[in-house]
Amino acid sequence: MQEVIEKLKPVVEEMLRNMGLELFDISFRRQKGSWVLKVVIDNLEGYVSIQQCEQVSKRLGDYLDLYDLIEHSYLLEVSSPGLDRPMRGIQDYKRFVGRLAKFWLNDGRFVMGHIKEADESKIVVQTQQEEISFEPGEVKRSKLEVEF
Structure with a gap:
């Protein structure tokens, strides 16, 4: 399902940039029999709030519903990298x-x-x-x- 990620990544990056956020990671894979689109967001000014995760989930969910980019059922998870986050350079x-x-x-x-x-x-x-x-x-x- 790499093609889903390739289509979505630039859209998600632009959406997050407009919200003052950054994409930390995105994946789309099967977990326990269900497809899961996992989007991990970051806030360069501090920590990611629950409200920010909710806003991204709503906007991204609306976008995915409008353009029907994923042909089958899936779960959308939006989260932060966490307090014990990996560092990447x-x-x-x-x-x-x-x-x-x-x-x-x-x-x-x-x-x-x-x-x-x-x-x-x-x-x-x-x-x-x-x-x-x-x-x-x-x-x-x-x-x-x-x-x-």
Whole structure:
């Protein structure tokens, strides 16, 4: 069902841009016997509210009904990336300076701490014991961690 995503992605991106939001992820797949169109939205100014998810769901649902782009029944899910969201590169590292994060590095190391600084050449993380620096290209996977 990749063709559904290819048709929808630019439409969803434009819709979200007009609402001051951004597309984080979109997928269309079978889950437990039903087709699910999952749209994950982000707010670069802060967190995504329930009201924003509802607004996107309503607008996107109306659009899908009007143009009948999906030929069979499906569920539409609109959500945020969550508090423990994955980070996807240098823009996220810069955006979340000061936040607690986990980094899995290509060499097998695991680093957890507060992002102290981030730019195109290095990321600096303050762990409980020390300050650790590494290059963005060394990051295999990363995500924010919830702090209480």
